[in-house]
Amino acid sequence: MLVCFASQKGGAGKTTLAALLGERLAAAGVQVCLADGDRQGSLFALGERARGLPPVRAVYPMQFPALARDAGLTLLDLPSGLGVEFHAALEVADAAIVPAVPSAFDLRTLPATLAALRKAQERRDGLPRVLLVPNKVDLRETLSKELLSALRELGWPVTRCWLSARSGYRRMGAAGLAGLPQAARRAAEAEATALADEVLAYLVLPGEQGAAA
Ligand SMILES: Nc1ncnc2c1ncn2[C@@H]1O[C@H](COP(=O)(O)OP(=O)(O)O)[C@@H](O)[C@H]1O
């Protein structure tokens, strides 16, 4: 099963989410691999530094179909934009996770991303399933509240959990969750675990419950 992380804007949290969910799912005993489909190699570099992260491989679009055929779960970090990697992932991914942050610029780019995903779903009998994830949320600011309501109005599935704006997530880029001071790590872990549980529940289709048990 292949789950990709896509957004047109850079900085939305694709790499952060892929790393966090990978770490949390691995901690929960789920067999998961990380694939870095971005030539910038941020996730791959993090994999070399961070403890607790599942194995990370750098992959090219021509390898995406094999990742999708694999019975195990692979989380695929894509580059920003609607380029070759995004379009290759659309054709084979089982799900696409689209992070969105409180920024008018980001919200404005969402319709194009979602339109491409909708077209793929029409061709592929509903795949990839799409899940929007609010990121960098700070409920003290109006823009964050606006993000949550704007996402819900789009009519696509939105997670009930989100990632707050936390310096811990920024610092995590150096050594992963395990590298954070304990208090910061606990808070980040709790939030990311809830999100990982929600994503996992979404990925397990009703007909697969028995197979997964
Ligand atoms: N919830 C968050 N709180 C604070 N900083 C975050 C959060 N999510 C991501 N970041 C930071 O924002 C920057 C962009 O995130 P990243 O995951 O690299 O985005 P993308 O892969 O979509 O370009 C990174 O410096 C990352 O550490």
Ligand SMILES: [Mg+2]
């Ligand atoms: Mg990235």
